[in-house]
Amino acid sequence: MQTPSTDTVRRYRRACDYLAAAMIYLRGNVLLREPLRPEHLKPRLLGHWGTCPGITFVYSGLNGLVRRTGQRTLLVTGPGHGAPAVHANLWLEGTHSVVDPDLTLAELIKGFSWPGGFPSHLSPEVPGVVHEGGELGYALATAFGAALDDPDLLVACIVGDGEAETGPTAGSWHATKFLDPGTCGSVLPVLHLNGSKISSPTIYACMSDEELTDYFRGAGWTPRIVDVRRTDDPDRLLAETLDKAHAELAQRPMILLRSPKGWGLPEDAGGGTFHAHQVPLSAEQLPEIEAWLRSYRPEELFDEDGVPADDLLEVLPPQELRLGRVPQANGGRLRRELPLPELAEFAVDVDEPGSVTASATGTTGEWLAELMRATEQRRDFRIMCPDELASNKLDAVLAATGRAFTWPLTEHSEHMSRDGRVMEVLSEHLCQGWLQGYLLTGRHGLFPCYEAFASIVDSMVNQYAKFLKMAGEVSWRAPVASLNYLLTSEGWRQEHNGYSHQGPGFLNNLLTKKASVTRVYLPPDANTLLVTMRHCLATTDRINLVVAGKNSAPQWLDLAEAERHCRAGAGVWEWASHEDPEVVLACAGGVPTVETLAAAWLLRSQAPGMRVRVVNVVDLLALSTPDRHPHGMSAEDFTACFGEDVPVVFAFHGYPSAVHEVLHGRPDPSRFHVHGYLEEGTTTTPFDLLVSNKMSRYDLAADAVRRTRGDDGVAQELLSRRDALKEYAYREGEDSPEITEWEWSA
Structure with a gap:
């Protein structure tokens, strides 16, 4: 396969940048074949320009890496508001036409942020997407979840420098300590330092190169700087950096990308400043809009029918390796049903109601341990838990697998393993992000948590519920395994920990979601919990909330009665x-x-x-x-x-x-x-x-x-x-x- 010249790569980026800008502004005359008039503009100018050129720069660089290496790569885009850039790349690489053969270039441009068209952020309607980026902070955790148990996959993750200021992202930098290189893929973060948020500087962009590299080295990364302002050939610099990173994935490389905000927008229109963040020019500035759009010379890039020039397609990887078509981005097609163990061996014998006592979660823990053993070879089931597995009496699982950790351990560590499939970290955000990435790429999982602290991820589950709702309305999206919460250490038995641990509000949040998505179960004893968990782990496209006790308590139903009761x-x-x-x-x-x-x-x-x-x-x-x-x-x-x-x-x-x-x-x-x-x-x-x-x-x-x-x-x-x-x-x-x-x- 012939290597395209850097001039061709620049032309490809120019085409993508033009399309992205056109999506924000134009409803007609989309290739400027005639003078721009007010009626060609959208009545509502919506979208975010500032991050788009940087996203295309990374996208085109990854295209080159995939061409050179054949590396299957999934792209997770933290700045989801940079959707125009992703759409432009998907359209040029032909992925949009795979899922919607009738989508013309004119319809794509007009349909962006148009009633009934594509949203201004990434969404499940967009191929290649497993993370919307609507609420900032969760991209990197999702990327790590996607890489788990997929050793041949590279997950590139663009993290905006505004997004990097969030607490969940700050915690996610340490997720590399949980990723076993022998059984998992690799995550390549690209911290996009374009200088500002909506209207003020970002913390990370204000740090010097030395401060940044020291900071990320301390978190376990090998940072490499790509500063487009210091080179005459940024595409070559990025290609060389990506090649080195790919050759040294075991050293946990990451890229610190410095580029101007709204790269390509004239300085007098706000280019390089926070004024480029969203829609930099108003409809009243029609001559300036036309001059800027014409600076991309679309007539050199597309013919009269909007067909891209042949050389633009030379930068693309083979069809099956294009970023928008990676199978993991439609993970339901990879999902296999779990080999759920029979319940009878684990059920509590109940001769008469209340005649025996048992721990509901302790009983289920034994069953989950057997499920871990049954999935040992296929490695598609994990438990993400904020350091509460033993506290919630689910620690029987640790007889079947260890707690994942790859860093040096302290002297008294127990049940730790580089390839363990229990992920314990004191960050509910990280557990949620890991699990979302894992499920959306075709696997299964469980999130046990103290009931009072599940509400930490209220906002994340809001976003995920919206993702599932919209994904269910997209014909080409295959069903994914359900997101299953097991909330225990429930409020009524948190009398010793006090008021701070007494909070059942996560349940209320789930009740506000679409009926097509959410389910809420309150099993009263061990056997009903077994039946409920078996059901939940077999479902797809749901958010299942299960609340159960861990303390020894009276048992009411035998297994057959529990089956009937749960069915009703x-x-x-x-x-x-x-x-x-x-x-x-x-x-x-x-x-x-x-x-x-x-x-x-x-x-x-x-x-x-x-x-x-x-x-x-x-x-x-x-x-x-x-x-x-x-x-x-x-x-x-x-x-x-x-x-x-x-x-x-x-x-x-x-x-x-x-x-x-x-x-x-x-x-x-x-x-x-x-x-x-x-x-x-x-x-x-x-x-x-x-x-x-x-x-x-x-x-x-x-x-x-x-x-x-x-x-x-x-x-x-x-x-x-x-x-x-x-x-x-x-x-x-x-x-x-x-x-x-x-x-x-x-």
């Missing part, structure tokens, strides 16, 4: 219920289930003759109506659980508002009286935490009495007993045996 999503527990109930005691979540059954047990002695039905909800969105969520129970099934006109006292794991939100659209939702977390907490005992949030068994039983019999003194007796047990906890420093040793009996 909610159901009456007949063994704890009466026929023709006066009141329904409903529950969702491990601790609320215990409290609800204890309340039903109390009512048998304190309010004899009261007819109670116990309903457990394992799939929270089963409470929705079928027209609002695909998991919503039919009206008949809903009535079979909750009746038509009886009061329902509902003990819920999280904020009560979540249940009320989900119940919207059901007949007479006002009969549901939800107890849950009321944002009351401190360092105390488990029972006192329940009491402070009106979620104890005594509160539930008293509420049931009031809803059916009014205030006949029984409710007050129950609350008085509650207060006496609270006083015991404050006096003795622990909960009464009446609470800690309680057992269910029929």
